[in-house]
Amino acid sequence: MTNPVRIQQEDFSQDQEITALKASSLRIGGIATFLGCARDFSEGRDVSEISFEAYGSMALAEMNKLRTEAIANFKLIDARIVHRVTTVRAGDNIVFIAAAAEHRAAAFDACRWMIDELKQRVPIWKKEITPQGDAWVTPHP
Amino acid sequence: MIKILFFGPVAERVQMRETQLAFAPGMKLQDIITTLNTQHPHAFDIVSFTAVNQTQVYDMQMPLNDGDEIAFMAKFSGG
Numbered sequence: 001m002t003n004p005v006r007i008q009q010e011d012f013s014q015d016q017e018i019t020a021l022k023a024s025s026l027r028i029g030g031i032a033t034f035l036g037c038a039r040d041f042s043e044g045r046d047v048s049e050i051s052f053e054a055y056g057s058m059a060l061a062e063m064n065k066l067r068t069e070a071i072a073n074f075k076l077i078d079a080r081i082v083h084r085v086t087t088v089r090a091g092d093n094i095v096f097i098a099a100a101a102e103h104r105a106a107a108f109d110a111c112r113w114m115i116d117e118l119k120q121r122v123p124i125w126k127k128e129i130t131p132q133g134d135a136w137v138t139p140h141p
Numbered sequence: 142m143i144k145i146l147f148f149g150p151v152a153e154r155v156q157m158r159e160t161q162l163a164f165a166p167g168m169k170l171q172d173i174i175t176t177l178n179t180q181h182p183h184a185f186d187i188v189s190f191t192a193v194n195q196t197q198v199y200d201m202q203m204p205l206n207d208g209d210e211i212a213f214m215a216k217f218s219g220g
Contacts, residue, residue, distance in 0.1 A: 036220050052219070053149045055212055058195040059219075083219060095220050115220055123190070123212070124219025125149030136150040137218040 004079065005063045007054060009086040011093055017080050021100050024078040032107035034097040034115045040090035042137075047128045050094075050137075051087040055123035059083075062122045066114055074110035076101050081114060083124060143173060143205060146212040147184070154184035164207040171201040173211060190214040 001020055006012075014035065021031060038050050067079045082096045095118070099110035119139065126137045142161045152158050155177075162173060170193065178185040191198055192212040193205070205211075 053152075054219070055146065055148050055192070055195075055214065058192055058212065061195055119217065119220045121217070122219050123148065123192070123214055123217055125215065126218050127149070136153070136215070139216045139218045 004081070005060065005067050006082045007056060007060055007063070007085050008082065009084065011084065012082045012096055014096060017082065017096055017098055021078055021080055021098050024100070027102055028077050028100045029102045030104035030107040031098055031100045032104070032111035033099075034095070034111050035093060036095035036115070038088045038090050038092045038094055042128050042130075045128075045130045045132060047090065047130050049087050049089055049129040051127045051129060051134075052083075052085045052094075053125050053127070054083075054085045056085070059122050059124055063118065066117050066121065069117075070099060070110045070114050074099070074101065074106045074113070076106060076110050079110065079114065081118065083118070083122070085124065087129075142208070143168070144208075144210045145173065145177070146210065148212065148214055150187055150215040151184050151213055154187070155181045164205065164209075168205045169201070170198065170203045170205060170211070173205070174201060174213075177213070185213070187215045188213045189216045 063081050070079050078100045080098045097114045099107045101107040143164050145160050147155050
């Protein structure tokens, strides 16, 4: 079984992540997921590719902390966080987050909390490659 | 030695990903910042986060130890 928190170049399978999550307990009553994927535009410009860079060791440690905090604070049964660090094209997967709980409210709340916190706390940066040139992305709320 | 790492937009501005500075007893984080900011002021304009040994720090008077790893980072944009 794969590690529930990963940074990887290759694509991930949502089905495999959910299967792994469901295998952790039969008490799970709801799983909320977030899939972040690459757009082909940004602020009025065409975007051909997005390139990611991470402070790998710190990013992974912070993602593990996020998962631990989410499980404790939202009383989750389990959670998974996978982020790709590579160059992606429009439509490609970037990040997958899943929160499993006994009931849906905790799963939804935890899933939203994890992606919001990831954006603020995990040292990963993305650069958009456009026909007009490359630009590092300014964080969005 | 103190190992210093740069990533993403900061690395682009300093035009390197890693450098080292000699450790001196009593050295503080602010000493490193002052030295590097003098050399690369445009890079430090966008530094929003500083980490020592993979942990974010807020006290720039933090004493350093020989072998510490420091990262200067712009705002994150993952996800």
